Amino acid sequence: MAYKIKASDCTVCGACEAECPNEAISFKKGTYVIDASKCTECQGSFDAPQCAAVCPADCCVPA
């Protein structure tokens, strides 16, 4: 139960980081990554995974 970022498509814009309710997303080694242990797929917070909804490159996907 977690999302991940396809690093090859990520434009490193940071939009996802600002939306994650669990601070599961951070900037590491030139790209954004999701900490699977913190990700809840936004259940309990929002109707849809926030990172996937905001990502302009459509690269936040179920792990």
Place this chain on the structure above:
Amino acid sequence: MNVISLDSILGVGELKSQPAPAASGCTTSSCGSSDGPSDMAPEVWEKVKNHPCYSEEAHHYYARMHVAVAPACNIQCNYCNRKYDCANESRPGVVSEKLTAEQAVRKVLAVAAEIPQLSVVGIAGPGDSLAAGAKQTIETFEQLSRLAPDIKLCLSTNGLALPDYVDRIKDLNIDHVTITINMVDPEVGQHIYPWIFYDHKRWTGFEASKILHERQMLGLEMLRDAGILAKINSVMIPGINDEHLMDVNREVKARGAFLHNIMPLISDAAHGTHFGLTGQRGPTAQELKALQDKCEGDMKLMRHCRQCRADAVGLLGEDRGEEFTAEKVMQMDIDIDGGGFTKRETYREHVEAERAQRHQSKAAAIAEVAHIAGEKPILIAVATKGGERINEHFGHAKEFQIYEVDSRGAKFVGHRRVDLYCEGGSGDEDGLETIIQAINDCVAVLVAKIGGCPSKSLEAAGIEPVDRFAFEYIEESALAYYAAYTERLGTGAVREKIGADAVIRQGAYTARRA
């Protein structure tokens, strides 16, 4: 500094020849009274007179810079693709490096110390300045308002998040905001915006555009009520919103926007944007101008926008970003106390004095051509490096400024980017062809100097090369040319130019300095 030196603007050094007054006569009605353009309220003029983007006159004298601290976006536009970056290209949304707020502040102070013409710092992306909680944008502006309080701050936004930030914008003393508004009807909007992210959801189709539209109008009204000037940018997309932009113009005017900037769509398959891939074309120069003319009523239309990169530095039309990369800026010795404040003061005082004189000599020049009222306006291309003078060599011009001239005056109506025709002395023929296409609708091109070969080709294309006004002021010279031209028309020495159109160069190339 070889693109534009302070000296060349101040009119000393290399270009010291002082322009002769274009006319001696002076009518009481038009002389000495103009402290600013007649089409702006004095309090608005006070705010914009040194802003190169907001005041056409200021763009000859003042420089702007964008700091690219806002990569995130909350909507998708069909003309944007943030995955693509090319160092040789100038388009909104294109940057070479993203900056943290910390780096951005250092960069501004470094540029401010080096370029006294700097009057404005803007945040225009590469995404939306207010997306992702506007964190970097606010942090950058907070520090700058403390460290360099004489520099004006402005930001650009798509408007979706704007209503949430108007109070904050007011607190930060930002007195100009640009909103990109391409439609006031979600039916039209659907063809421009595939989706938006709002209220924790991704919205698509009609609904997405409806929300965006409502937020844009609300944001605009809130800015007006807060006393913050709003400029509207619109992208003209033939077949999608071209006619509709007249409605946009009316609606934003009704909500107090003070300047409307209609820009041509930039679309090329190589940019990988949706419009680029579907082959959506951009407007021609004539289509753009016709629409701008139709919209121009009591509201000023902006004609000198260069569609700059989100990290551009320098006078409009030049880009010195390469001199101030994050790496170089980190190594510079920077005066944290406002860097070069006194130099900027001196420069501004000089420009003030010069402008006062200019307003008089322009009025006098207009009085001189009053007798030819009724003749058709003509378009003239000008090679300039700033300071409102004809001070650029034809072969060195990276763009030509276009003036529409008739007995009411010489009005700046646009600029046309061209390839460097003369790299290191020898002109190349393709380059010349590009220039002729770009200024094909003009009767003449006013330059500081021009060689024999290009002169012949220009003449063959019906564009008269004119170097007799070298280093003089643009508007006065254009009027003097117009007077002589109409006289020659009368005697049959020249024939009227009709039906020529010009090509807008895709990619709005801004020459980068190495």
